[in-house]
Amino acid sequence: METALEVKGITKRYKSGRGVRDIRFDIAKGDIFGLNGPNGAGKTTLLKIIIGLIRPDHGSVTIFGNNTTDQFEQAMKQVGCMIETADSYDYLSAYDNLKLSARFYPELPRTRIDEVLEQVGLAPYKKEKVNGFSLGMKQRLRLASALLSKPKLVILDEPTNGLDIEGIVNFRNTIQQLACEHGITFLISSHMINELSLIAGRIGIMQNGQLIRVGGVNELVKPGITLEQYIVSQLHTSKEGDHDDHRQYIK
Template sequence: METLVKVQGLTKQYRNGRGVRDVSFEVARGDIFGLFGPNGAGKTTLLKMMTGLCRADRGSAILFGYELTSEFEKAMAQVGCMIQTADAYPYLSALDHLKLAARLYPEQPKARIQEVLDAVGLGAYRHEKVKGFSTGMKQRLALAEALLSAPQLVILDEPTNGLDIEGVVEFRELILQLAREKGVTFVISSHLIDEMERICNRIGILNNGRLISQGNVDELLNSQVTLEQFYLSQIQNRKEKTAHAASVR
């Protein structure tokens, strides 16, 4: 199967000691890859490096066969992303936001704007100014912007933050539909493990900046445990190994 994402030894260290260290993994076309980890594990830093929002100290990210740093425009040409906070201009409407973003994608038909607004559940609110939006509505708008260019790879950082139960279900159905009908590939970081278990076919677990486990969900869960149980066991194993290493120094 074609590899769309190849991360090799990505490393970013901050002065406070946090960051990401020597992370490597691959994502094939059609995968829904879930990235899990506790707060401060390095998920957002990793996704920022994968989308060119911050420079790695070392290592590389290759998207669609193009190395991100040296061939940025080619690497990102088919990528949509939503990283960290869903920022927006409060004085613009949802429709105005997408019209502004659409100027970057002149090849997309005008009907695409209404199509993605409907897909994320904002069609009925397209003329409302963002200053009146809830956190969840802003998150939906950011997701619409990420999907506007009809990307083949979508990278999402905590996309369900602020969404109510209905919104989370709609997000799940949208992701599965895009993957199934359009062949879109996803890399998603999330704390909602139960929800991600329903859509991800592959996962990676980050802890203290290191990727401590990765693989196909079916293979990792062959002992009939839930993804939450598997995740907690991996984190606990890592803590025990770290404690043991410290005790023998």
């Protein structure tokens, strides 16, 4: 199976001692990979390294066969992202917001805007101004912007933060549909482990800048304990400094 994203030995350390260390994992084309960990675990730093906003000290990132060091533009053509995304223009409609974003992709047909609005469920509201949108609708509009260039890999950082139950379910269903029907690969960062377990085929657990576990939910959880209990136990182990003895990479 084709590999969409391969992360090898990514390390970035700051003077404060924070950062990420020796991160290694891969994602197959069409899969949904969840990145879990508490606030400050290094999730956003890692995602920013993957899309080229931060330069790592060591390691490499390869996206659909293109190394981001030597083939950055070619690699990024395959990627759409929602990472600390700026707010939409509230005084514009959903359609006009995407029309502005489309200026960065002059080769895209005008019909692409309608396509992505349909994909995220906003087609009926495309002429409405964003200031009347719920938070969930605004998040779907940001997802539409990430999908505009027809990316093969979409990276989302805490996409359901602040959403109510209905908004979370709608967002989850949209992601699953895009992966299933369009073969889009997703890397989703979230501290909400139960939500990730409902959408991701595999989950990576981060703590103190390290990836301490990677695997499917059934591979990670032992009989008789919940996923939340497992995560808490692994984070506790990590805090005690037992990373090297417990780190596993399950392909």
